[in-house]
Amino acid sequence: MPDYPAIRLRPNVNPRKLRHGFPWVYANELVLDRRARKNTPGALVELQGHDKAPIALATFNPNSKIAARVLDADPQAVVDQAWCEARLKRALDLRQSLFDAPFYRLVHAEADGFPGVIIDRFGDLAVIQPNAAWAEVHLETLCAALAQVTGVSTILKNASGRARVLEGLDDIDQVMLGQAPSEPIPVPMNGATYMADVTGGQKTGLFFDQRPNHAFAAGVARGARVLDVFSHVGGFGLAALAAGAADATMVDSSAGALALAARGAEAMGVSDKLRQRQGDAFDVLGQLKEEGAVFDLVVCDPPAFAPNKQALDVGLRAYERIARMAAPLVRPGGILGLCSCSHAAGLEAFRTASARGIGRAGRQGRLVHQGFAGPDHPLMPQLAESGYLKALFFVL
Numbered sequence: 001m002p003d004y005p006a007i008r009l010r011p012n013v014n015p016r017k018l019r020h021g022f023p024w025v026y027a028n029e030l031v032l033d034r035r036a037r038k039n040t041p042g043a044l045v046e047l048q049g050h051d052k053a054p055i056a057l058a059t060f061n062p063n064s065k066i067a068a069r070v071l072d073a074d075p076q077a078v079v080d081q082a083w084c085e086a087r088l089k090r091a092l093d094l095r096q097s098l099f100d101a102p103f104y105r106l107v108h109a110e111a112d113g114f115p116g117v118i119i120d121r122f123g124d125l126a127v128i129q130p131n132a133a134w135a136e137v138h139l140e141t142l143c144a145a146l147a148q149v150t151g152v153s154t155i156l157k158n159a160s161g162r163a164r165v166l167e168g169l170d171d172i173d174q175v176m177l178g179q180a181p182s183e184p185i186p187v188p189m190n191g192a193t194y195m196a197d198v199t200g201g202q203k204t205g206l207f208f209d210q211r212p213n214h215a216f217a218a219g220v221a222r223g224a225r226v227l228d229v230f231s232h233v234g235g236f237g238l239a240a241l242a243a244g245a246a247d248a249t250m251v252d253s254s255a256g257a258l259a260l261a262a263r264g265a266e267a268m269g270v271s272d273k274l275r276q277r278q279g280d281a282f283d284v285l286g287q288l289k290e291e292g293a294v295f296d297l298v299v300c301d302p303p304a305f306a307p308n309k310q311a312l313d314v315g316l317r318a319y320e321r322i323a324r325m326a327a328p329l330v331r332p333g334g335i336l337g338l339c340s341c342s343h344a345a346g347l348e349a350f351r352t353a354s355a356r357g358i359g360r361a362g363r364q365g366r367l368v369h370q371g372f373a374g375p376d377h378p379l380m381p382q383l384a385e386s387g388y389l390k391a392l393f394f395v396l
Contacts, residue, residue, distance in 0.1 A: 001076055004046040007036050007060055007068060015049040018056060018070060021382040023110045025058070025068035037062045041168060042133035046075045059115065059134035063168040069115035069132060079138065084145035087113040092149055095121075095376055103187045104376040105208045106150070111378040111386055116163065119146065120204040122185045122196055125154040127204040128176070131163040143176040154178030158204055162307070173199075184260055186267060190215050191242035193267040194233055195260040202232065202257075210235055210301065213339065213371040213391040217299055218243035220335055224296035227251070227288070227329060229281050229322075234261030236299040236337070241270045249275040249295075251284045285325040298330050299337035301391075306342035315342055316353040323357025327365075330396045336365065339391045347390050354392055365394030 009015060013029045025047065030036065039045060039060050047058040047068055054075040058068040071079060091112045095104045106112075106126065107119035116132025126146055130136045143155050155177040159170060184195035187206055192214075198205035214236055217226075221240035228237035231250035238261065241248050252258050258276050265274040277284050281302065300322050306315025323338055330336045336358070340350045351367070358365040371391035373379075380386045 002044075002078060004044050004057065004075070005035075005039055006046045006048050006052070007031070007039070007058070008048045008052065009050050009055075011050045013050070015053075015055050017382070018047070021380070023070045023115060023380070023383060024066050025070075027062075027065055027067040030067055032062065032067070036060075042135075042137035044071070044079060044134070059132065061133045061167060064133070064166055066166075069110075069134070071113075071115065071134070079141075081141050081145045081148070084138075084142055085149050088145055088149040094378075098375050101188055102150075103189060103208070105374075106376075108377045109386070110383055111380040114142075116167070117142070118161070118204065120206070120208060121150065121152070122187060122198060122205070124152055125156070125178075125181065125185065125198065126150065126152045127156045127158050127198050129158045129161045129204065131161040131167065131169075133167045133169060136167075136169055139176070147177055152177075154180070156180060156198060158198075160203065184263065186264075190218055190239045192218075192234075192238040193264050194235075194238060195263045195267070196233070197256070197260060200256070201260070206233065207235065209341075209373040209377045209389050210339070210391070211374040211376075213337070214239035216369055216371055216391075216393065217297065217337055221245040221297055225249075225294075227293075227295040227298040227326075229285065229298070229300040229326065230302045231261060232257050232301075234264050235301060237261065237274070238264050238268065240297065241265065241273055242268060245273065245297075247273045247275060249277060251277045251279070251281055253278065253280055282321070282325060285322075285329070289325070289328050293329055294331045294334075295329055296331055296334045297337070298326050298334070299339070300326050301337075301339040304342040304388075305340070306345040309344045312344045312349075315345055316349060319345070319350060320353040320357040320360070323354045324360045325357075327358045327361035327363045327396060330363070332396065334396060335368070335393055336396055337391060337393045339389070341389050343388045345390075346384075350390050351392060354394075358394060358396065363396045365396050367392060368395050369393040 118129040157174040196205035222244040237248035305318040
């Protein structure tokens with residue numbers, strides 16, 4: 001039997017929420033004496049109540065605000081390749097039941113039993129983000145299990161996750177298996193083709209989470225003039241073109257992202273319907289208004305304006321401003337889609353900010369669709385933070 005060191009909850013912390021599935025223990029909830037602090041970041045520990053009754057197997061990081069993360073309800077579980085393979089197999093079975101092609105988020109952190117770990121799959125290649133110290137310690141085991149379960153021939157470690165800084169980890173990318181591709185990977189999704197830069201792009205190279213919201217937008221885009229703001233590699237715009245949009249204008253500050261969007265349009269044979277504007281989104285929205293531009297469908301999918309609670313007020317004002325500047329570009333009876341990937345901005349607060357912005361633009365909006373992340377991004381009900389993505393579509 002494993003002999004894990006023990007860490008204990010403070011007397012005032014009720015272990016019930018942990019027994020019911022909440023996966024995190026904050027530093028101020030633990031007895032962090034000298035013995036506990038001797039554990040190295042990423043160490044496996046037996047999490048105990050203050051009465052020393054075992055609760056779960058956890059991983060410990062004395063340098064993180066989230067000091068302990070529950071790994072297994074069995075305090076004596078052995079975290080080895082077989083343990084990893086069993087959880088990866090469960091995750092794979094779910095994705096294979098959802099999608100007919102191997103392009104999806106395979107592991108969505110706590111919700112798939114791998115705290116702090118993201119794995120996106122791109123056919124024969126996988127990108128892993130080990131955003132917690134324990135995953136960095138067990139990275140080779142994780143990768144061996146990943147190759148065994150999925151059969152992928154290439155695994156890339158992406159170290160760009162913001163959470164790695166909070167965990168005291170480095171930002172060094174690494175090829176764990178195979179050879180990094182020299183070209184972007186074409187990804188089929190919603191009838192469109194996206195080009196994923198898995199070595200130099202944002203995050204893992206593509207955002208799979210918006211898939212169902214791209215599909216909703218595509219469903220109302222036939223024959224439409226479309227504006228995709230913060231387009232990245234063409235998420236909403238390419239889906240709309242695949243569904244028969246008349247044209248799509250993409251706005252992004254990144255020349256590299258726009259180039260990938262153009263390559264996607266070329267692969268789809270719709271380059272003649274693509275328009276692009278590189279620049280700050282707020283500036284371009286202002287320019288389009290001055291030009292008298294009007295669209296049937298406008299979608300704004302900005303980066304997280306409220307990544308934490310400290311930034312919430314500023315972030316909500318930014319979401320309101322986006323709505324206020326985008327609404328005048330929508331024809332009467334057209335649709336405005338507004339998205340948020342901010343953990344700190346809940347659905348109600350985001351919806352209120354969006355509606356306020358539409359009103360301040362002198363428009364009235366009826367909410368016709370609320371969207372969230374796709375099913376390959378499962379939501380852990382005990383952990384509200386995992387439900388980060390919101391998409392609202394208004395008829396103006």
